Amino acid sequence: MRSICFYFQVHQPFRLxxxxxxxxxxxxxxxxxxxxxxxxxxxxxxxxxxxxxxxxDLIKEHGKDFNVAYSISGLAIEQFERYAPExxxxxxxxxxxxxVEFLAETYAHSLASMKSRDEFERQVNLHSKKTRELxxxxxxxxxNTELIYSDDIGEAVADMGYKTIxxxxxxxxxxxxxxxxxxxxxxxxxxxxxxxxxxxxxxxAFRFSDQGWGEWPLTADKYTAWLKxxxxxxHVVNLxxxxxxxxxxxxxxxxxxxxxxxMPGQVLKETGFKFSxxxxxAREMDAVDEIHVPNAIxxxxxxxxxxxxxxNELQDEAFGKLCSIEENVKSCNDDEIMRDWNYLQxxxxxxYMCTKWFSDGDVHRYFNPYPSPYEAFINYMNVLSDFMIRVxxxxxxxxxxxxxxxxxxxxxTARKKVEGFSEKVKGEASNAKEKATSKARETWDDVKDYxxxxxxxxxxxxxxxxxxxxxxxxxxxxxxxxxxxVRNKIIPNLTKTAKTNFEKLEKEIKSVKKSDIKKYTxxxxxxxxxxxxx
Numbered sequence: 001m002r003s004i005c006f007y008f009q010v011h012q013p014f015r016l017x018x019x020x021x022x023x024x025x026x027x028x029x030x031x032x033x034x035x036x037x038x039x040x041x042x043x044x045x046x047x048x049x050x051x052x053x054x055x056x057d058l059i060k061e062h063g064k065d066f067n068v069a070y071s072i073s074g075l076a077i078e079q080f081e082r083y084a085p086e087x088x089x090x091x092x093x094x095x096x097x098x099x100v101e102f103l104a105e106t107y108a109h110s111l112a113s114m115k116s117r118d119e120f121e122r123q124v125n126l127h128s129k130k131t132r133e134l135x136x137x138x139x140x141x142x143x144n145t146e147l148i149y150s151d152d153i154g155e156a157v158a159d160m161g162y163k164t165i166x167x168x169x170x171x172x173x174x175x176x177x178x179x180x181x182x183x184x185x186x187x188x189x190x191x192x193x194x195x196x197x198x199x200x201x202x203x204x205a206f207r208f209s210d211q212g213w214g215e216w217p218l219t220a221d222k223y224t225a226w227l228k229x230x231x232x233x234x235h236v237v238n239l240x241x242x243x244x245x246x247x248x249x250x251x252x253x254x255x256x257x258x259x260x261x262x263m264p265g266q267v268l269k270e271t272g273f274k275f276s277x278x279x280x281x282a283r284e285m286d287a288v289d290e291i292h293v294p295n296a297i298x299x300x301x302x303x304x305x306x307x308x309x310x311x312n313e314l315q316d317e318a319f320g321k322l323c324s325i326e327e328n329v330k331s332c333n334d335d336e337i338m339r340d341w342n343y344l345q346x347x348x349x350x351x352y353m354c355t356k357w358f359s360d361g362d363v364h365r366y367f368n369p370y371p372s373p374y375e376a377f378i379n380y381m382n383v384l385s386d387f388m389i390r391v392x393x394x395x396x397x398x399x400x401x402x403x404x405x406x407x408x409x410x411x412x413t414a415r416k417k418v419e420g421f422s423e424k425v426k427g428e429a430s431n432a433k434e435k436a437t438s439k440a441r442e443t444w445d446d447v448k449d450y451x452x453x454x455x456x457x458x459x460x461x462x463x464x465x466x467x468x469x470x471x472x473x474x475x476x477x478x479x480x481x482x483x484x485x486v487r488n489k490i491i492p493n494l495t496k497t498a499k500t501n502f503e504k505l506e507k508e509i510k511s512v513k514k515s516d517i518k519k520y521t522x523x524x525x526x527x528x529x530x531x532x533x534x
Contacts, residue, residue: 003276022394047247074107104139116189169195178236209254476505
């Protein structure tokens, strides 16, 4: 029997707060607790909880014929534990059904596989341990951060004991071949590869609510017909996507939950496909051929390569500095240092520095807390500089011991050495920033994007001036999706008349199109850009 493999990525990073050069050496807490808590709780309400409830209902309805797979990063798990424990409980309920497979990945959703075999293995082992503890499963299938894969990565994963790997069905790798088969590693014959069918996956993940798409609206009938049209010799269809597709990327009012509720039953009834876990597909199906991937691929952007994370000098500089301190970090044997080491490795920090604003701009702005890659780079490097100083001080404890034991004169000398060393580290980081900053400015000049969230950073006087350019109808639409910080900044600065009109319209508008919100948001952000450039 042929199989459909539904796999969902679940990840949220610990976002950094605004961290300035003068915070170094003073403030060692780097994270925006308000933003991390708010975003996690919002997505839990819109996506994780209703989507998990839906998957559980589908399992109860279809039994052994409906199975899915998840990989949940260690950072997402930590945020569930901290901000949304009910989400973690709902995943445990899914695990108990036996119809859900939890995959291994890097704990920090990091790029470690591109730089350090030791760090890569440490994170995979840490993640597998967490999965065992929480869900009672020993992961046997691996999927790397953002489906990043190459022949070398495949060998490293095989050495860790994993014999099934998920990755992208990139056109430049497959050529004329179809992704709808099981493939194998070119050297390690026992390693099977499941390749994402990016067209059918992206029809759900990216195009579902796009009213400009020729196939809109996408219905269960239409999608089932596409699956029926697949050559019967092709045995597996891999549908891989972000879990946030359901309710967050594609809002509930787009019909995405209704589609997902109806589609599996229709597929099972009409197509001869069943929904299988990756490990079962690998066990039941033979590989038809080998796939050679000399250069790393991913599921990101049009190129399906790594340029979303390591495609410009800002990203390369930041990633290189981070990786350069691995040995010292691990010699510290300090829990707080190791925690920050994990959090700072999240690939999202480098994604925010991406300058691919042409073909993939909207993608790179999603969940991005920074107005531009330049600001993302500067903020990250400030945090990393402070972290580097802490690491150096921790891994040289003799210096601090001598300070405590020495005479006043010796202690003063030792302190000067420590200060001098710290300044040296700061200087190296500052020089790196200046070099990359210069190059960033050449590219960016005054091309700086502003988002609605920037309103929260403005003065009250500035907000009042901005609001004179926005009518009540536009504001009422945009505020449907605005965060609490933006609302709390805007509403107190409305005139009495404007506030009355706004409150009236907000009550009258029951549902809005996502396209209208985007249109009005773009208009307000254009006004915001003009305001700040004056």
